[in-house]
Amino acid sequence: MTIWGLRSSRTVIVGLAVVVSVIVCGLPLAYMLVQAGASSDAYAALLLDARQLALLYNTTALGIGTALLATLIGAPLGLTLARVAVPFKPGLRIALAAPVLLPPYVTGLAWVYTAGSAGFVASVTGRDLLSEWTYSLSGAILVLSLVFYPLSMLATEVAARRIEPRLEEAALVIAPPGRVLRHITLPLVAPAVAAAALVIFVLAVSEFGVPGLLRVRVFTTEVFTAFAALYDFGRATVLTLPLLGLSIIVAAVAALLVGERLVATRRALSGAQPLAFEGWTLGTNAAAACVLGIALVIPLAVLAREALAVPSVAAVVAGSREAIRNSLVLAALGATIVTLLAVWLGYARARAPHRLGVVADVLFVVLFAVPSTVVGVGLIGVWNRAGVFGRLYGTDGMLLLAYVARFLPVAALALAAGIRYVPTSHEEAAAVGGAGWWRTMIRIVLPQIRLTLLATWIVVFILAFGELGASVLVAPPGEATLPIRIYTIIANTAPAQIAALALLQALVVLSPLAVLVLATTAWRRQ
Amino acid sequence: MTLPLLRLAGVTKRYGPRAAVDGVSLDVHAGESVVILGPSGCGKTTVLRLIAGLERPDAGEIWLDGRTVARAGRNLVPPYERQLGYVFQDLALWPHLTVRGNLEFVMASAAVPQDARAERAREILALVRIELLADRHPHELSGGEQQRAALARALVGQPRLLLLDEPFSSLDPDLRVVLREEVDRLQRVLHLTSIYVTHDREDASVLADRVIEMREGRNVAQRQTPRESLRS
Numbered sequence: 001m002t003i004w005g006l007r008s009s010r011t012v013i014v015g016l017a018v019v020v021s022v023i024v025c026g027l028p029l030a031y032m033l034v035q036a037g038a039s040s041d042a043y044a045a046l047l048l049d050a051r052q053l054a055l056l057y058n059t060t061a062l063g064i065g066t067a068l069l070a071t072l073i074g075a076p077l078g079l080t081l082a083r084v085a086v087p088f089k090p091g092l093r094i095a096l097a098a099p100v101l102l103p104p105y106v107t108g109l110a111w112v113y114t115a116g117s118a119g120f121v122a123s124v125t126g127r128d129l130l131s132e133w134t135y136s137l138s139g140a141i142l143v144l145s146l147v148f149y150p151l152s153m154l155a156t157e158v159a160a161r162r163i164e165p166r167l168e169e170a171a172l173v174i175a176p177p178g179r180v181l182r183h184i185t186l187p188l189v190a191p192a193v194a195a196a197a198l199v200i201f202v203l204a205v206s207e208f209g210v211p212g213l214l215r216v217r218v219f220t221t222e223v224f225t226a227f228a229a230l231y232d233f234g235r236a237t238v239l240t241l242p243l244l245g246l247s248i249i250v251a252a253v254a255a256l257l258v259g260e261r262l263v264a265t266r267r268a269l270s271g272a273q274p275l276a277f278e279g280w281t282l283g284t285n286a287a288a289a290c291v292l293g294i295a296l297v298i299p300l301a302v303l304a305r306e307a308l309a310v311p312s313v314a315a316v317v318a319g320s321r322e323a324i325r326n327s328l329v330l331a332a333l334g335a336t337i338v339t340l341l342a343v344w345l346g347y348a349r350a351r352a353p354h355r356l357g358v359v360a361d362v363l364f365v366v367l368f369a370v371p372s373t374v375v376g377v378g379l380i381g382v383w384n385r386a387g388v389f390g391r392l393y394g395t396d397g398m399l400l401l402a403y404v405a406r407f408l409p410v411a412a413l414a415l416a417a418g419i420r421y422v423p424t425s426h427e428e429a430a431a432v433g434g435a436g437w438w439r440t441m442i443r444i445v446l447p448q449i450r451l452t453l454l455a456t457w458i459v460v461f462i463l464a465f466g467e468l469g470a471s472v473l474v475a476p477p478g479e480a481t482l483p484i485r486i487y488t489i490i491a492n493t494a495p496a497q498i499a500a501l502a503l504l505q506a507l508v509v510l511s512p513l514a515v516l517v518l519a520t521t522a523w524r525r526q
Numbered sequence: 527m528t529l530p531l532l533r534l535a536g537v538t539k540r541y542g543p544r545a546a547v548d549g550v551s552l553d554v555h556a557g558e559s560v561v562i563l564g565p566s567g568c569g570k571t572t573v574l575r576l577i578a579g580l581e582r583p584d585a586g587e588i589w590l591d592g593r594t595v596a597r598a599g600r601n602l603v604p605p606y607e608r609q610l611g612y613v614f615q616d617l618a619l620w621p622h623l624t625v626r627g628n629l630e631f632v633m634a635s636a637a638v639p640q641d642a643r644a645e646r647a648r649e650i651l652a653l654v655r656i657e658l659l660a661d662r663h664p665h666e667l668s669g670g671e672q673q674r675a676a677l678a679r680a681l682v683g684q685p686r687l688l689l690l691d692e693p694f695s696s697l698d699p700d701l702r703v704v705l706r707e708e709v710d711r712l713q714r715v716l717h718l719t720s721i722y723v724t725h726d727r728e729d730a731s732v733l734a735d736r737v738i739e740m741r742e743g744r745n746v747a748q749r750q751t752p753r754e755s756l757r758s
Contacts, residue, residue: 166618169580173605173612174683175635183631187622 028378078156103466105209110299159192198254206371208469251369306499334403346415372469418452537586561734579605611680
């Protein structure tokens, strides 16, 4: 965009957003990388340790296992949503996507209450059949797959919808639907499916709550132990490095694989979908219902069943009132700050030249892939010092920084995708009409992406409300959010009370989702 | 009098309240080259899609080789069992496959024996004069080469009826003339039965034995061309 000169307000606003994001998202990462150089001896010694090799094995197996299983569940569902006539499709899509918005440890807790030694299965059968398996690497893979499969599902659906229907029709004229799916549709969606699998891998190796809950030793739990139990900041830093390296490489590959499609979704020329896929309705609907039951309905039902044993829900809520209030206020503040920054970063990305845009995409994805405990340790390293930086340390501001560091990159990508749909000619027309950049943004561009702005705010609120890995490290002493409170009282509190809090958390997460559904429906009616 | 290869009887297709095709009837005999001529939006592409089985007729019947393939609201024979070749307006070459791969998929679907496929592909590519481009992907071909590849793909399964949906509409006039003559040559060499959809009268005069004119979903006129007159 050459119509806005360097002297326009664009320079100040976008420049400020970039500077803030570099300080909050980039500095902790840079700090960790500098530490890597400085502690190369400790790093080498650590790598030779058989204990660390086991950690590396567990972490990698968790990532690969989750990526494969989540793809096996999610990709066929994505194809179903894109190609098969399913009743109540918009609602079903949101319900199937909901598990990814629940904090992973809530699903983990539900699984423990289902298959643990005192869980539902044990109480029905009278035998402890599944607890050994639940507290294992396989159990963690299953739980994380049930959390992350919607990412594969949504990526596959978007990719399948982007395929020009003529390509499938040209094949359907000569081959049955199964063969068309295998030879034409699947190869065309394969890059998106692979990229989603890589992102799931990164998220799984970055996940702290579920492995911690199911007692699976991986790098994220070791970082937490080194920092919070052993008070060994150096060891915690060194332990983050393999994790960081793994995440950055895989995320960069994923971003390059998807390329321009991260922020540009080309709509197919004709809206019609091939007829012949409609014959698969019965089987695919049954499969979707099964997944929905296992990933959403059963976990919520099990939590509700467990929570019913609480003598007084009001007492449980009262006992955690402070944590609930903190979570709501901080998540709302965090979502607002993230959205306000992300809209300008997204704008800069959307209007960037092609090559710069690709670099920005890779950077955003890499920053989003930085594991939560690594973000926590990095933030402490940067902000726990004398001077200006130190004033924020030990306050709730650290939690806000953690939310911005973790969720700004993904929010910027989402908003960039939204802004790409606003043609640059709209800005040019406003400029020719005499409007400045700021006025053009407020009156022309932002109104056109208001639904994307609302969706971004809601998604960031949900993510921040459930954030645990970074929060548990940077939260000031005595302050707790709901996830921190649940995580810290698991060991010494009655399951019913924990289940009630987890259910409360799930309801708070799902309520804004309902608002989003209603807003989308109202917008479509307009 | 021989039975027509294709018969449409009172075929109607609606999108909402609007009838894209409104009671169209049409016979096409084996070896005949029919051109459906009409302005954009007159329903000519929909006629092809109905014949191919990519749309269901709301009323009327479609017979292919003496067999009912579609009847009001139902496709009785799925598209892939109708033995058709289809050249789409945007060609729809599969981008992840080479030219040979595009042909290979069709031959495998048409159950051409494995050991005969290479020779068949070579023959067809030679016929459309792109035998040296077999291992290229569609994006590595020029516009004209892509048209030839799409034509080769439509022909390689030895269809009993070839459907062409304005395949040259996006080409420059010179290339259009060259390729039109190529199609004319192929029709004569292979004794093809074809339906060619266009809005260009020149296409019609060169390629058609018979021209059917469409307006607002109906076939309004039918006439023989000089080519057919010469033939008869």
